[in-house]
Amino acid sequence: MSNRIDRANSEILKVLNEIVRTKMNDPRLDKIVSITDVSVTPDFKYCKAKVSVLDVADIAKVTQVLQKSEGFIKRELAKMIDMPQVPKINFVVDKSTESAIRVEEILRSLNIPKED
Numbered sequence: 001m002s003n004r005i006d007r008a009n010s011e012i013l014k015v016l017n018e019i020v021r022t023k024m025n026d027p028r029l030d031k032i033v034s035i036t037d038v039s040v041t042p043d044f045k046y047c048k049a050k051v052s053v054l055d056v057a058d059i060a061k062v063t064q065v066l067q068k069s070e071g072f073i074k075r076e077l078a079k080m081i082d083m084p085q086v087p088k089i090n091f092v093v094d095k096s097t098e099s100a101i102r103v104e105e106i107l108r109s110l111n112i113p114k115e116d
Helices: 003-023 056-068 070-080 095-109
Strands: 033-040 046-053 088-093
Touching: 003 033, 003 046, 003 070, 046 056, 046 095, 056 070, 056 088, 070 088
Parallel strands: 046 088
Antiparallel strands: 033 046
16 A cells, blocks of 8 residues: 555544544543544545444444534544545444454353462
């Protein structure tokens, strides 16, 4: 991937996390929501943002809230970043968080005795 795209991904990731944490006043979004990865297309028209939530049960609700707030998020992003074009953002669930929680549950269920 080009250096330009990498820089854009990094900056968008940083700014999206700031917008979600500080500028969104939706009570359905608690402080445990974070954007873990961003990938923008080379023409800067589309952007996929992976969302991670500590409580896995709320992930569908959180991504729905973020998707409905995309217009507000795009306006804030345009104010904070100088880009040729502000991309359309698609929020998707970060599966790695769910996988890590599932592995932890499996390890806890093994009931391995503690060593002396």
